[in-house]
Amino acid sequence: MVDYKYKLSIIIPMYNAEKYIGICLDSILDSDLLKEEYEIVIVNDGSKDKSPEIAQNYAAKYSNITYLSQENQGQSTARNYGIKTCQGEYVWCVDADDTVSSQVKHVLDILSQYPKLDILSTWLKVVTEDNVLVRTGGADNIYNKLISGREAVISGYAPGSVCGLLIRKDFILSNELFFYPNLTHQDVELSFRAFAYAKKVYFLDETIYNYVLHSNSVTQSLTKRKKYIIDNIKIYESFVSLYLNFEKTDIELSNAIRKYNQKALFGLVFSLWKNRNEWKELGINKEVLSILEDKGLYPLRGNFYSIKKNLFVKFLNIKSLLVN
Structure with a gap:
């Protein structure tokens, strides 16, 4: 059994975040967390601005802040680096341009109350740069009660941001729950995989994380949208492997994962049809459908758990309607 130095490790991947990293770090340092309870691990992902200098100044000032650096390899690799080197029993991924609540310590009390808890899921608060509340969000599951990850998935758990999750490091290591590199929507893939394996x-139903909407993150170019869609296909492939992995040992869990994946896949192809005129110039539909065909994910097959969807699939499987 590993004797961890801290109860919590806060992992912050950082890339060109000179405008935000200080605000992020201050929100953590000014919270009600006791210094001896947590560490902050900043992983510089090849930043070209002044954020490394800012982060190193914080690390020099606070003994519970560690500064690491790597060549630019993406957020996934930076997070994995931080997770592998951290000294906390639990891992919490925080993005460099977000902040945390001032009231966090009670979360550690829950972790102490439930030894060997694999995942603690909290809500996220979406705010503007002026701290105006836009919305709150979190998993729509049973609150304030200990259950298994299996129960959560079967009851309809929808994966989302890992920034709302505190995950036990031993659980991460024993199940190799690391982020897949270069995935735009890496959190969805990792969180669903983690819940499928979690015992506790x-x-x-409380919010400890503030997702900040910055002016440069509101809009998304079609080029980025294209990568986002293609990355989703990689996630669907991962989920196929996941439900096949449980097919012989837990058919109910396997079917729940399959159901989620089928609905997500339907949503992707439906979006190709819905946005076919806008995306035509970049050839998004043609390229995405080609990849789906190569992966055996198109034409759509199987049950889509809705009479309307099962009927509409016949329409969506007419490829000429999506590319012309």
Whole structure:
């Protein structure tokens, strides 16, 4: 059994975040967390601005802040680096341009109350740069009760941001729950995979994380949208492997994962049809459908758990309607 130095490790991947990293770090340092309870691990992902200098100044000032650096390899690799080197029993991924709540310590009390808890899930608060509340969000599951990850998935858990999750490091290591590199929507893939394997999870109906909407993150170019869609295909492939992995040992869990994946796949192809005129110039539909065909994910097959969807699939499987 590993004797961890801290109860919590906060992993912050950082790339060109000179405008935000100080605000992020201050929100953590000014929270009610005791210094001896946590560490902050900043992983510089090849930044070209002044953020490394800012982060190193914080690391020099605070003994519980560690600064690491790597060549630019993406957020996934930076997070994995931080997770592998951190000294905390639990891992919490925080993005460099977001902030945390001032009231966090009670979350550690819950972790102490439930030894060997694999995942603690909390809510996220979406705010503007002026701290105006836009919305709150979290998993729609049983709150303030200890359940298994299996129960959560079967009851309809929808994967989302890992920034709302505190995950036990031993659980991560024993199940090799690391982020896949270069995935735009890496959180969805990792969180669903983690819940499928978790024995003990706890859903807390409180918010400890602030997702900040910055002016440069509101809009998304079609080129980025194209990568986002293609990356989703990689996630669907991962989920296929996941439900096949449980097919012989837990058919109910396998079917729940398959159901989620089928609905997500339907949503992707439906979006190709819905946006076919806008995306035509970049050839998004043609390229995405080609990849789906190569992966055996198109034409759509199987049950889509809705009479309307099962009928509409016949329409969506007419390829000429999506590319012309």
